[in-house]
Amino acid sequence: MRHIAVIGSGPAGYYTAEAAQKQWGDDVRVDVFDMLPVPYGLIRTGVAPDHQSIKGVSRRYEKTALTENVRFVGNVKVGEHITIPELQSLYDAIVIATGAPHDRKLGIEGEELGNIFGSAAFVGWYNGHPQFADLDPKLLGKHAVVIGMGNVALDVARILAKTEAEFEGADIVSHALDLLRASKIEKITILGRRGPHQIMMTPKELGELACLERASPRVDKEDLPDEEDDLILEPGLRKSVTHLRSFAAIPENIHAEKPIEVEIDFFASPVSFSGKDGAVGSVRVERTTVETGRAKGTGEYYDIPAELVVSCIGYHTAHIPDVPFDDRMGRFANDEGRILPGIYCVGWARRGPSGTIGTNRPDGFSIIEKVVEDINSGILGRGDKQGRSGFDALAEARGLDIVTFRDWKKIEEAEEQAAREGAPREKFVDIEAMIRAGR
Known part of the structure; x- marks a missing residue:
């Protein structure tokens, strides 16, 4: 069983999770981390609110997110709630898909x-x-x-x-x-x-x-x-x-x-x-x-x-402790997506803020190909890491309030119910309110 940690739940993150599914089928577990309790990154908070047809691409990500071997882990800030070295001890590969939020x-x-x-x-x-x-x-x-x-x-x-x-x-x-x-x-x-x-x-x-x-x-x-x-x-x-x-x-x-x-x-x-x-x-x-x-x-x-x-x-991309950064380019220092052994980046975190939403799909599939290459060459381990179960034990010990995708669906339902006339939803803008709705 292979365990992949994806940091960031926007297009690049979910395309990477989809690529991992296609590569390993039932023999992979992908945890998609996000600092917010809600998924989709710039699809939710960057695409213009009057461009609803573009936001509709999230339905594709939902199809991936609702499968058993992909899990959304919201309300967890990597670098603060859990470190990169800790993730490395639990997952075979870490793919950073945090975009360029600054x-x-x-x-x-x-x-x-x-x-x-x-x-x-x-x-x-x-x-x-x-x-x-x-x-x-x-x-x-x-x-x-x-x-x-x-x-x-x-x-x-x-x-x-x-x-x-x-x-x-x-x-x-x-x-x-x-x-x-x-x-x-x-x-x-x-x-x-x-x-x-x-x-x-x-x-x-x-x-x-x-x-x-x-x-x-x-x-x-x-x-x-x-x-x-x-x-x-x-x-x-x-x-x-x-x-x-x-x-x-x-x-x-x-x-x-x-x-x-x-x-x-x-x-x-x-x-x-x-x-x-x-x-x-x-x-x-x-x-x-x-x-x-x-x-x-x-x-x-x-x-x-x-x-x-x-x-x-x-x-420009946000720094994460223990991950090399290219300050001049405003992105993680990488060689075609490889940062360090077992640590990769994809999307804007890899190439900077360029390309369309669709550009991230081949990017995600390409990075999973590199993970496979590194497994085959012996750079990565034998696939005996704890992955999800190990993270859950650590999260419980630290009292992390994890938001799952099913919690998100409750948040989404509450936003739709609160919508003003003619609008698809009224978004929560307070994290605690989001978490309460998810519960």
């Missing part, structure tokens, strides 16, 4: 001012992550600035621009909806250091900006390259740039009909923030040019009003 810093003057947030915190706030439930952003100013050229920046801008009616069917938490309902924001500026041909925005998400009830997207025609230059782009990016061209062609009278403007400002690099009374009030921006794909400052500066700032420039 925001990258901009590293510019004034970043410590109030009402400036990273996207992990801000998205976590409106998605009901317990760590960010008390964030309390102020939405009473007229101007918001979103920094970044990816889908997360689009998500943040779209959430800020939507009417309450447009959240029909979304699982945005009530505390966020209450603040958004009272929002006074009239202009949202999305800042990107490079140009239209360097964006990471996908066509579907970019196209949604044109379908908002009270907001109109704006792009400066002068920022767009010659149209024939689009021919060299790969098809997805070409479609995205086509959306940008359509935004630039929107007549001024259409903009005037909608109370919120969403402007995408290209070739614009934030260099500092300023404000008063401890809160941000403006951002200084340097105009850039793109040379060999990289942004270069021109020395031309201008200021943009900004009473709210959300930085969406990327994430």
